[in-house]
Amino acid sequence: MRSGTSTIEAKREVLDELREMANRTPFDERGNERIDISDISPALVLDYLQTVGSRLANDFESKPFVEILDQMDLLTGPTEHQTLKNVATMMFCKNPAKFFPTTQVDIVIFPEGCIENPNNMIEVPKIVGPVPEMIKQTLDYIRTNVIKKRIIKPKDKAESITFFNYPYQAIEEAVVNALYHRDYQEREPVEITIEPKKISILSYAGPDRSISLDAIHKAEHLKSRRYRNRRLGDYLKELQLSEGRATGIPTIQDELRKNGSEPARIETDEDRTYFLIEIPCKEGFENVNEPLNEAINEAINEAINEAINKNALSVLLEISKSPYIKRKALLELMDISKATLERIIKQLSSEPLGLIEYQGSLKTGGYVLTEKGLAYLTALK
Numbered sequence: 001m002r003s004g005t006s007t008i009e010a011k012r013e014v015l016d017e018l019r020e021m022a023n024r025t026p027f028d029e030r031g032n033e034r035i036d037i038s039d040i041s042p043a044l045v046l047d048y049l050q051t052v053g054s055r056l057a058n059d060f061e062s063k064p065f066v067e068i069l070d071q072m073d074l075l076t077g078p079t080e081h082q083t084l085k086n087v088a089t090m091m092f093c094k095n096p097a098k099f100f101p102t103t104q105v106d107i108v109i110f111p112e113g114c115i116e117n118p119n120n121m122i123e124v125p126k127i128v129g130p131v132p133e134m135i136k137q138t139l140d141y142i143r144t145n146v147i148k149k150r151i152i153k154p155k156d157k158a159e160s161i162t163f164f165n166y167p168y169q170a171i172e173e174a175v176v177n178a179l180y181h182r183d184y185q186e187r188e189p190v191e192i193t194i195e196p197k198k199i200s201i202l203s204y205a206g207p208d209r210s211i212s213l214d215a216i217h218k219a220e221h222l223k224s225r226r227y228r229n230r231r232l233g234d235y236l237k238e239l240q241l242s243e244g245r246a247t248g249i250p251t252i253q254d255e256l257r258k259n260g261s262e263p264a265r266i267e268t269d270e271d272r273t274y275f276l277i278e279i280p281c282k283e284g285f286e287n288v289n290e291p292l293n294e295a296i297n298e299a300i301n302e303a304i305n306e307a308i309n310k311n312a313l314s315v316l317l318e319i320s321k322s323p324y325i326k327r328k329a330l331l332e333l334m335d336i337s338k339a340t341l342e343r344i345i346k347q348l349s350s351e352p353l354g355l356i357e358y359q360g361s362l363k364t365g366g367y368v369l370t371e372k373g374l375a376y377l378t379a380l381k
Contacts, residue, residue, distance in 0.1 A: 031083035206272030324366030
């Protein structure tokens with residue numbers, strides 16, 4: 001490799017990137033002769049088509065599967081020798097690690113901190129599967145086991161203030177970004193480390209060299225001229241798992257700012273071999289598990305007891321048993337009309353009750369109990 005008038009030995013990472021630049025086709029759009037049509041799950045394809053409202057869903061039973069894949073632009077090459085694209089495996093193969101080893105998410109929890117006590121750690125079972133499923137399972141775990149909410153009622157204000165140790169939307173963007181932008185040729189998992197003061201999300205490889213180190217250190221807006229997995233990003237956007245290109249970091253920082261948290265920090269090395277984002281826990285959240293202020297309880301208990309009837313209590317109990325449940329699932333479980341359910345949900349989620357709320361995106365979110373709701377059901381036991 002020549003640099004000016006000198007010849008230098010290129011590092012492996014630089015050579016890999018030069019080869020990537022030579023092949024202008026994003027990795028996920030390239031054909032892969034190792035992928036057989038039997039590796040692609042018809043059920044996953046149909047579920048996707050139905051979710052995004054594609055007309056192809058109506059033709060799924062009447063057309064050959066290979067024709068459906070062709071119309072979805074998942075095949076490449078001449079007609080006599082077509083191959084499936086890598087993105088077909090990322091999205092619609094139940095075991096993409098067969099083609100891209102270590103395609104998984106590893107979550108490790110250090111209750112005291114990884115430096116303070118590295119021996120005290122909890123390893124969560126690895127999360128595997130197609131990319132949308134890994135995103136969903138990862139977010140479900142963090143949302144259920146990590147994210148906490150606190151409600152404060154200032155004495156001089158009519159409305160209470162709600163904040164979180166980690167705003168869900170910030171975590172959602174960071175997880176999606178890691179699985180969207182990672183290099184699926186790297187034999188490394190996406191690693192999520194949870195500590196008392198921060199959540200760290202590490203993925204390989206690092207940001208494209210079209211993004212300056214100064215922009216990375218500022219961690220405000222990262223816009224790449226090249227994308228490893230452009231098509232994968234389009235799929236995630238259609239599934240409402242991603243807002244679009246170059247919006248992830250601004251969204252993360254904005255959600256942290258609105259929550260009163262410190263900004264996220266981004267790190268990489270000179271060779272761009274990894275991408276690390278650290279999302280800080282909101283300061284002062286170590287007391288989040290304290291009981292609700294007695295004055296707040298006294299103020300809301302009377303209103304709650306008057307408003308809660310048998311059906312409303314049943315809705316609360318179903319949500320407590322199945323966090324992030326959707327309206328459709330609630331309706332199937334309850335012997336009430338759709339109009340009655342809508343009225344109960346509005347009642348339970350509005351002030352002065354505020355016992356439930358909808359968290360997350362339209363695709364992956366659902367109804368959960370607020371801290372008030374948890375306290376109310378606990379008091380009934």
